[in-house]
Amino acid sequence: MIHRDLTILVIDENAIRASIIEAGLRDAGHSRVSVVHDVHGVGRVIERLQPDVIVIDLENPNRDLLESMFQLSRSVKRPIAMFVDRSDSRMIEAAIDAGVSAYVVDGLRQERVKPILDMAISRFNAFSRMERELADARSELADRKVIDRAKGILMKSRGIGEQEAYKLLRTTAMNQNRKIAEIAQSLVLAAGLLEDL
Amino acid sequence: MAATADVTLGFMPLFDSAVLVAAIEKGFVGDEGLSVHLVRETSWANIRDRIAVGHFQAAHMLAPMPIASNLGLTPLSLELVAPLALGLGGNAVTVSQDLWRRMTAENAGPGTDPSANGAALRRIVERRRASGEPPLRFAVVHPFSGHNYELRYWLAGCGIDPEKHVEIVVVPPPLMADALSTGAIDGFCVGEPWNSVAVASHAGRIATTKASIWRLSPEKVLGVSARFASENRPALDALLRALYRSSMWCGESANHEELAALMSTPAYLDLPRERLMPILTGRLTLGGGATGYIPEFFVPHAKGATFPWQSHALWFYSQMVRWGHTPHSAALAERARDTYRPDIYRQALRPIAAPMPGANMKVEGALTVAAPVGASEKGLVLGPDGFFDGRIFDPDRLDDYVASQR
Numbered sequence: 001m002i003h004r005d006l007t008i009l010v011i012d013e014n015a016i017r018a019s020i021i022e023a024g025l026r027d028a029g030h031s032r033v034s035v036v037h038d039v040h041g042v043g044r045v046i047e048r049l050q051p052d053v054i055v056i057d058l059e060n061p062n063r064d065l066l067e068s069m070f071q072l073s074r075s076v077k078r079p080i081a082m083f084v085d086r087s088d089s090r091m092i093e094a095a096i097d098a099g100v101s102a103y104v105v106d107g108l109r110q111e112r113v114k115p116i117l118d119m120a121i122s123r124f125n126a127f128s129r130m131e132r133e134l135a136d137a138r139s140e141l142a143d144r145k146v147i148d149r150a151k152g153i154l155m156k157s158r159g160i161g162e163q164e165a166y167k168l169l170r171t172t173a174m175n176q177n178r179k180i181a182e183i184a185q186s187l188v189l190a191a192g193l194l195e196d197l
Numbered sequence: 198m199a200a201t202a203d204v205t206l207g208f209m210p211l212f213d214s215a216v217l218v219a220a221i222e223k224g225f226v227g228d229e230g231l232s233v234h235l236v237r238e239t240s241w242a243n244i245r246d247r248i249a250v251g252h253f254q255a256a257h258m259l260a261p262m263p264i265a266s267n268l269g270l271t272p273l274s275l276e277l278v279a280p281l282a283l284g285l286g287g288n289a290v291t292v293s294q295d296l297w298r299r300m301t302a303e304n305a306g307p308g309t310d311p312s313a314n315g316a317a318l319r320r321i322v323e324r325r326r327a328s329g330e331p332p333l334r335f336a337v338v339h340p341f342s343g344h345n346y347e348l349r350y351w352l353a354g355c356g357i358d359p360e361k362h363v364e365i366v367v368v369p370p371p372l373m374a375d376a377l378s379t380g381a382i383d384g385f386c387v388g389e390p391w392n393s394v395a396v397a398s399h400a401g402r403i404a405t406t407k408a409s410i411w412r413l414s415p416e417k418v419l420g421v422s423a424r425f426a427s428e429n430r431p432a433l434d435a436l437l438r439a440l441y442r443s444s445m446w447c448g449e450s451a452n453h454e455e456l457a458a459l460m461s462t463p464a465y466l467d468l469p470r471e472r473l474m475p476i477l478t479g480r481l482t483l484g485g486g487a488t489g490y491i492p493e494f495f496v497p498h499a500k501g502a503t504f505p506w507q508s509h510a511l512w513f514y515s516q517m518v519r520w521g522h523t524p525h526s527a528a529l530a531e532r533a534r535d536t537y538r539p540d541i542y543r544q545a546l547r548p549i550a551a552p553m554p555g556a557n558m559k560v561e562g563a564l565t566v567a568a569p570v571g572a573s574e575k576g577l578v579l580g581p582d583g584f585f586d587g588r589i590f591d592p593d594r595l596d597d598y599v600a601s602q603r
Contacts, residue, residue, distance in 0.1 A: 040381075061369040063242040067272055068340045068367035071522075092273075093250040101246065103272060 006108075007032040008116065009051040011039060013060060017127045021055060024119045043069050053113060054103040055120050058096065070103065091117060098124040143181035150184035153191045202432035205234045207244040207256035210466050211370060211388045212476050213417045214257045215456060216283050216497055220443035222459055228442075229435035237464070240369065241339050242272075248422050249275045254429070255436070257283060258420030261513040264533045265341035268523050276423035279510070280541035281437050283417040284444070285502045287476055287495035288344055288407035289392040290351070292384035293377050296321070296333065297402035297485070309481075309489050311405040311585040315355030318404070322362050336368040336376060336385040343407070343416045346516040348386040351410045353602075354586040360520070374400045388416070389476035389495065390468055397472065402484035408494050411562070413502075413582045415509040418537075426541065434545035441503055441546055448498030453477040500567075501554060501579050505537040508558040508592040515595060519602045530595055552577040561590040 008030055012018035018035045025033045034049055036042055039062035046054075046069065056063060091114070095101060098121045104113050147169065154165035169187075173180045208214040217235060220226050226233040236253065238244050244256045245266065263277035289309075292300065296318075300306070303317035322333060337345040349359040359365055368376050368385065374395035376382045384404065385395075395401040407414060419440065426433050446452055457473040460466050466473065475481045479494035496502045514533035518525040539557040546553070554570055554577055564580025584590075590598055 058243055058246075059239055061239045061371070063240040064339050064369060065367040067242055070272065071270070071340050089250060092246070096246055096250050096252070101242070 005032050006030060006052045006112065006116070007049055008034070008053045008055065009046065009049055010035045011037075011042060011054065011056040011060065011062075011066070013037055014057065014127075017057070017124070020123050020127055021120055024123045025116065028115065028119055030116070039065060042066065052105045052108055053116055055116075056101050056103075057124075058099045058101055063101065066103075091121075094121050098122075099128065100124045143179075143184075146181055146188055147184045150187040153187060157191075202230075202429065202435070203232045203234070204254050204432060204436060205236060205252060207236050207238045207247055207253040209238055209241065209244070209257055209370075211257075211417075212390055212460060212466065212473060213284050213287050213388055213495070213497075214465070215447050215460055216440055216444045216503075217257055217419075218460060218465055219447050219456060220439045223443065223446055225439040225442045225446070226436070229439045231432065231435050231439060233436070233439075244420075245271065245273060245275070248277070248420070249273055251422075253422075254425040255419055255421040255433075258418055259339055259342040259344075260415045260418045260509065261341040261343065261346065261517070262339070263418065263420045264510055264513055264536045265517070265522070267532055267536045268517070268529060270341065270517075270523060277420045277536065278423050278426050278538045278541070279418040279420055279505050279536055280426065280433065280538040280545070281419045281440055282415060282503050282505050282509075283419060283440075284447075284495060284497040285413045285415060285500065286406075286408045286493060287416050288347065288386060288388045289481070290348060290384060290386045290404045290406070291373075291377065291392045291395050291401040291484075292318075292404045293380070293382075293401055294399065294484070295380075296383050297404065300404070305404070307487055309403060309405045309409055309483065309491065311351055311409045312355070314404050315351060315357070318352075319356045322357050326362065332363050333383040334364045334366060334381075336366050336373060336382045336387075338370050338387055339367060340522070341517075343414070343513075344386040344388070346513060346520075347407050347410050347414065349520060350516065351405065351585070354584075354588075374398050377401045390466065390472040393472045393475050393482065394468070396482050396484040399484070402487075403481055403489070406481075406491050406494060408479075408491050409585060411582070411584045413493055413496060413500050413580065415506070415513075418505065426538075430541075433541065437542060437545035438549055441549070441551055444498040444503050448496070448502075450477075499578070501577055503542075504554060505539050505542055506557070506559060507534045507537045507539060508561050508590070510534050510537040511558070511592045511595055512561055512590050515590070515599055515602070518599050525599055534592075554579070558592045560592070562587075563589050563591075 008025055010018050010021050015037055022033050022035050036045055100120050102117050150169060151162055151165040154168060169180050169183055173183045206217055208217050221233055221235055247253045248256060263279045265271050266274050266277050299321050300317040303320045305314040305317035337348055352359045370387050370391045373385045373387050373391050377395055378400035392403050447456055457470045460473050461468055461470040476495045479491045481489050483489050511534050514530055517523045523529060543553060562582055562584040564582045566581055567578050568580050569576045569578050
C-alpha cells in the first residue's frame with residue numbers, strides 16, 4: 001500500500017531531546033519532519049505545514065495554547081484529535097509516563113501513527129534514562145571528590161595514611177548508618193568552619 | 198465510619214487551589230482517614246490526560262472544563278463530574294500600561310468600574326477599527342475557562358464584539374505579565390496572583406475584576422473522574438467533607454496570613470507572600486499608584502461558594518453556545534447541567550450538617566442584597582450576585598437567554 005508521507009511536527013523546548021526524536025523519525029523513513037523549540041508563533045507554523053501528527057513534551061506549559069488553536073482557530077482547518085484511538089489507553093499511559101503527548105489528524109489510521117508514537121515514547125524514555133545516568137555520574141564524581149578531600153584532611157590532622165583515612169570514614173559511616181560521602185561532606189564542612197576561626 | 202483510601206489530586210499553581218492545599222496541610226484529609234497527594238501540573242491538558250490514565254482521581258479544574266469534556270469538545274474527552282466548587286471569584290482583567298493610558302484619556306478609572314472602563318475601551322477599539330489598525334489582543338488561560346467567558350461577557354456587554362473587534366488568545370498564567378510587557382498582548386483575564394504580579398512589575402493596570410463583572414461568580418471546581426466517583430463513593434464523600442472543612446478554614450480572615458504564607462512556599466505558588474494577600478483581602482494595588490477595594494473579590498467558603506450550582510453549569514453552557522463552542526440542544530444542555538452533581542455534595546456533607554440550599558439551581562444575578570435561604574438548620578446566605586449589565590440568567594428559561602444573546 002502506498003501512503004503519502006506523513007508530515008510530523010515536533011514541539012519541544014529541549015533542543016537535544018527534539019533532535020533525538022527527529023533523528024528517530026528520519027531513521028524510520030519519515031522525511032517531512034519539522035522541529036519547533038519555541039511555541040511562540042507555532043500557529044503560523046501549523047498553518048503552513050498542516051501537520052498530520054504533532055508531538056509535544058508534557059512539561060510544556062503551552063499545551064493549552066496549542067490545543068486552543070485546534071479548537072478555536074479558523075486557520076487550522078482540520079480537526080485534530082488526541083492519540084490514535086481513544087480506546088488505546090495503554091498507549092496513552094505509556095506516552096504520559098514517558099512525558100510526551102501527541103495529536104493526530106482525525107481519521108488517520110491507527111497503524112500509521114502507532115509506530116511514530118511508539119518511537120517517540122521509547123526515545124523520550126531513553127532521554128530520561130540518559131539524563132538520570134548523567135546526573136548519577138555527576139553526583140558520583142562529586143562524591144569521589146569530597147571523599148578525597150576528607151581523606152586529605154584526616155591524613156593531615158591525624159598523620160595517618162590514605163587507606164587508614166578511608167577506613168576511618170567508612171567505619172564512621174557504617175556506625176552512623178550514613179553514606180561515606182555524607183560523612184566526608186560533614187567533615188569537609190566542619191574543617192572549613194574551623195579554618196575560618 | 199472513616200474511609201481509608203489513597204487519592205492523588207492534580208492542581209495548577211493558582212491561588213484558588215488553596216482549598217486543596219489547606220485540606221492537606223491543615224490535616225482535614227487526614228481527619229477523614231484519607232491519604233491525599235497533590236501533584237502540581239504545568240497545563241490543564243496534562244491534568245485532563247493524567248485523569249484519563251488514572252494518575253489522578255480528581256483535580257483542580259476550570260469550571261467549564263468538565264462540561265466541555267462531557268460535551269466532547271476537548272481533544273481527549275472523558276467523563277467527569279463536578280461535585281464541589283472551589284470558591285467564587287478571584288480573577289481580574291489587566292491591561293498594558295499603554296492601553297490604560299489611552300483608556301484614561303477616554304475617562305476610564307480611577308476605579309475598576311466595568312461599565313465606565315468598558316466604554317472607554319470601546320471608544321479605543323472603534324477608533325482603531327476606523328483607522329484600520331490591527332485589533333487589540335487579549336489573553337485568557339484556556340478556551341473553556343471562566344476567564345474566557347467573563348472577558349467575552351464584559352466586552353460584549355460594552356459593545357465590543359470579542360470575535361470581530363478584538364483577538365483572544367491563550368497564554369499560560371505565569372507567562373501573562375511577560376507577554377503584556379513585551380507587547381505580545383494588550384490585556385488579559387487571569388486569576389490571582391497573576392494580576393498583582395503584572396502590576397508589581399509595572400507591566401499592567403487592573404481594569405476590572407471578575408467580581409465586578411459578575412459578583413460571586415463561579416470559577417474553579419473539583420473535577421472528578423466519573424468512574425472514580427461511581428466506584429469509590431465513600432472515599433469521594435470523605436474527600437468532599439475534608440474540602441468543605443478546608444474551605445471554611447480558608448474563608449476565616451484570622452487564617453489569611455497563614456494561608457498566604459502556606460501558598461507562597463516553593464511547593465505551591467513559590468511567590469512572595471505579599472503578592473498573595475490582595476486576593477484574600479480584596480484590597481488590590483491597581484497600578485499607577487491607584488488602589489481599590491473589591492468586596493467579595495474571592496470567596497472560598499461563604500455564600501454557598503462550594504455548592505455545585507447547576508445554574509452555574511448552565512450559564513457556562515449558554516456562553517459556549519453564544520460563542521459557537523457547542524451547538525445547542527435540549528440534550529446537550531441537560532448533559533452540561535448534569536456534569537455538576539449537587540446530589541453527591543448533599544449526600545457527602547449530610548453527616549456534618551453543612552447548610553444546604555433548598556434547590557440545585559437559582560436565578561443568577563437576581564439578588565441585589567444578601568439573602569438568607571435554605572432549609573438546613575444552619576442558615577445559608579447568598580448574594581448579592583448581580584451581573585454588571587443588570588441582566589438576569591434564569592436557568593428555566595435557557596432558550597430565551599441563548600436567543601437574546603445572539
